[in-house]
Amino acid sequence: MKEFKSLVKPYILWSFLLIIVPLLLIVLYSVTTGGNSLVNIRFTLENFKKIGEPIYIQVFVRSFRLGLITTILCLLFGYILAYVIAQFSEKAQSILILFVTIPMWINTLLRTYAWISILSENGIVNSFLEVIGLNPVTMMYTDFSVVLGLVCDLLPFMVIPIHTSLSKMDKSLIEAAYDLGAHRWQAFWRVTFTLSIPGVINGVTMVFLLSISTFVIPKLLGGGQYVLIGNLIENQFVSIGDWNFGSAISLLLAILMLLMINITKKLDKMEGGGDL
Amino acid sequence: MKKKSRVFSFLYIILCYLFFYVPILVTVVFSFNSSKSLTKFTGFSLRWYTQLISDQEIMAAVYVSVSIAIFATAISTVLGTITAIGMSKSKKVLRDTLLSVNNIPIMNPDIVTAIGLMILFSSMMIAKGYITMLLAHVAFCTPYVITSVYPKVRSLDDSLANAAMDLGxxxxxxxxxxxxxxxxxxxxxxxxLAFTMSFDDFVISYFVTGNGVQNISIIVYNMTKRTNPTINALSTIVIAVILVALIIGNVVPAIYNKRKDKKVKMEENAN
Structure with missing residues (x-):
């Protein structure tokens, strides 16, 4: 079988060129000035200092706040959905879960585009309100529309890991809890929820990370004024042309992700190690 | 008490699925609308589909999306498969390093991967366009191929391959x-995975493209300022393509397995 060892060589070269080098370039750009030409390169920490300016801090705060709201809503609705699905027969469960995953395969952009025609001033919801004699409501370009779009897009990422840990659970443990005199709520909290924590942690990390790095949904549903971290990066590269500052923000975002993923892994291990 | 919670379960599931599928349904229904309105359905027509076909800009984008998805899938499947096979035979250090490097594009936010590649292409003076988009797609699809092929290679019995080679x-x-x-x-x-990832990609394509080369997602992104029912027609076709891909991916193996089971059972009965 030694013959097949060299099959790995093309990818070593490929992954170095298209995965490692781009990351190094982001690091290089983030600590230099001189724009896009590497001729008059100069090392500096200006780009990172600039992130500390109030307008940019505000962008970070807004992104985290929105990410947090989205995550909490996804956890609430997603947990209930996963729990309800887990009560069905195995066959029904796999069909129900399939229907949760299908939207994930369809382009976010196209699904978000549809929300515009549902929520806009003379959209479907407002036409309906008019028919039943209510006043139209402004929904587009608000926190509401952005959070709605995010929750719709990210809810499956919460439901699937939670459902996985709920369906792996040994049902007799709950019966045991009842036999030992636990109330419904106690049994749920002390047994079911505790055992589903690994799924919850996974779902929460996924949803939070995806929601703070998105730039499509805030742009489509929040309008041009709605700037989150993703939009800030996009602006630096597409319209403003300050690649160095853009790279510094991206690097910070990548490091944040790495930290959070590592914390999750640690928590996951701790949960997996202890019983109940 | 029990009955009540059953009713609640059904209601809750229906509400959640409505939430997931309303945007998709709205898109599909209004793509067949006879008027330009995105709120009132005035009658069935294929008007937006004919307009879609005659729109050269959109058709060019469809061509870009489809051809890139096919090429990127082909290249990343071959590259990912041979890498997974080679990796299972490599030294542990190399294997672990490659696996963690391979995880970077999966873990990293799309936007970070995208700007990394964008900077790479421009500092290497590669003209942005079709080729850069294809390279970028291969770059983010291959890791997914490796992660789905590698576990299968690991569980493979080495003695089979050895036997084949012993036999010449x-x-x-x-x-x-x-x-x-x-x-x-x-x-x-x-x-x-590779096909749907590539076909659906927006963020990475958006940053690495140039010279007017657009895929479907980029054209939708640029068109959102003016509501345009042809986008609904386009979305409906995209949704149909993805659904067909999913059905082929999920149902065909299931049927295949059932047939195989049946065959095995029939043979058992014959014996």
């Missing part, structure tokens, strides 16, 4: 006739 098969023959057939399910999963 060349390494290439062994690869094609023994190894590849036994890791087929992983490869199919990889193909499905």
């Amino acid at each position: 098969a060349t390494p290439f023959q062994t690869l094609m006739k023994v190894i590849i057939p036994s890791i087929k399910p992983g490869i199919y999963a990889g193909i499905l």
Whole structure:
């Protein structure tokens, strides 16, 4: 079988060129000035200092706040959905879960585009309100529309890991809890929820990370004024042309992700190690 | 008490699925609308589909999306599969390093991967356009192929390949006739993932493209300022393509397995 060892060589070269080098370039750009030409390169920490300016801090705060709201809503609705699905027969469960995953395969952009025609001033919801004699409501370009779009897009990422840990659970443990005199709520909290924590942690990390790095949904549903971290990066590269500052923000975002993923892994291990 | 919670379960599931599927339904329904309105359905027509076909800009984008998805899937499937096979035979250090490097594009936010590649292409003076988009797609699809093929390779019994070679098969023959057939399910999963990832991608394509080369997502992104029902027609076609890909990916293996089970059972009965 030694013959097949060299099959790995093309990818070593490929992954170095298209995965490692781009990351190094982001690091290089983030600590230099001189724009896009590497001729008059100069090392500096200006780009990172600039992130500390109030307008940019505000962008970070807004992104985290929105990410947090989205995550909490996804956890609430997603947990209930996963729990309800887990009560069905195995066959029904796999069909129900399939229907949760299908939207994930369809382009976010196209699904978000549809929300515009549902929520806009003379959209479907407002036409309906008019028919039943209510006043139209402004929904587009608000926190509401952005959070709605995010929750719709990210809810499956919460439901699937939670459902996985709920369906792996040994049902007799709950019966045991009842036999030992636990109330419904106690049994749920002390047994079911505790055992589903690994799924919850996974779902929460996924949803939070995806929601703070998105730039499509805030742009489509929040309008041009709605700037989150993703939009800030996009602006630096597409319209403003300050690649160095853009790279510094991206690097910070990548490091944040790495930290959070590592914390999750640690928590996951701790949960997996202890019983109940 | 029990009945009540059953009713609640059904209601809750229906509400959640409505939430997931309303945007998709709205898109599909209004793509067949006879008027330009995105709120009132005035009658059935294929008007937006004819307009779609005659719109050269959109058709060019469809061509870009489809051809890139096919090429990127083909290249990343081959690259990912041989890498997974090679990796299982490599030293532990190399294997672990490659696996963690491979995880970077999966873990990293799309936007970070995208700007990394954008900076790479412009500092290497590669003209942005079709080729850069294809390279970028291969770059983010291959890791997914590797993660779906590698577990299958690991669970493979080495003695099969050794037996084939002892019996005089060349390494290439062994690869094609023994190894590849036994890791087929992983490869199919990889193909499905790579195709849909590539076909659906917006963020990475958006940053690495140039010279007017657009895929479907980029054209939708640029068109959102003016509501345009042809986008609904386009979305409906995209949704249909993805659904067909999913059905092929999920139903065909299930039918295949059932047939195989049946065959085995029939043979058992015959004996």
